[in-house]
Amino acid sequence: MTDRRRSVAAAADGFARAFTVDDLIAAARAHSPGIGIATVYRAVAAMEGAGALERVGSRDGSALYVRCSEDEHHHHLVCTACGAVAHTPCPLGTNMPDSAHEGFVVTSHQITLYGLCAACAGTGAVRG
Amino acid sequence: MTDRRRSVAAAADGFARAFTVDDLIAAARAHSPGIGIATVYRAVAAMEGAGALERVGSRDGSALYVRCSEDEHHHHLVCTACGAVAHTPCPLGTNMPDSAHEGFVVTSHQITLYGLCAACAGTGAVRG
DNA sequence: CCTACTCGTGATAACCATTCTCACTTTGGA
């Protein structure tokens, strides 16, 4: 684990909402002023591979990510108005990975729920 | 509905597997030789908006689509080896759209299952 | 017939998020 990687991870920890790589670059530069974008992209790829980061869609052509613990298998709920994120248990229940459906052996799945968080549900706010 | 749009829809119908826009362009040109890529991209956007096409990930930086009926709410199972697609009922069951989770009002969700189809599960095949 | 307006089309240029290149530095173990 290098100094740069630590900065990116710390920057990711700082977000309570979904963020783009650009957001992450800006945040990482607070602690590592000279960090290059290639390095951040590489850190993102590594973290995504390790389950520390998860893609939850895109906004204006840029990927949106969510900081995620590497613990239990679970999924995410993203507020389409403010980007707020909630971690929610896997709704598949008994139909877990490696089970069979329609003749397929299911090895993985991608689930993201979208909606409005409590704060945004109150106002008529809409974003992106 | 124009002639071009019909060609793209017909081309999409011809795929039993997930396909890229490039695949679609090639297929559409079988019946509409001069069709331009912009037209196909526009048709894809229209079909996606209408629920006739659904994005199921990407391969090598290109979006992967699946032809889909506009009927019941359901999701897809994609073979990571050959791209074969199966349509499968929504696993959320009672937790349908517009319900609440973690304080969120859930308005939509994105679910895709990945695995190996019966044919590919037999061989040791792996792709992309 | 005209005119005006809308919409789809397609060749092409532009965009721009992401990846690659390459020379250099850092890391961590022996």
Next chain:
DNA sequence: TCCAAAGTGAGAATGGTTATCACGAGTAGG
């Protein structure tokens, strides 16, 4: 300390997708 492997960063390149724009087909009204 030494070294091979991995990481870094400025900049160039990539390439899927989108924006432009001139054109033609349809349509409604007169």
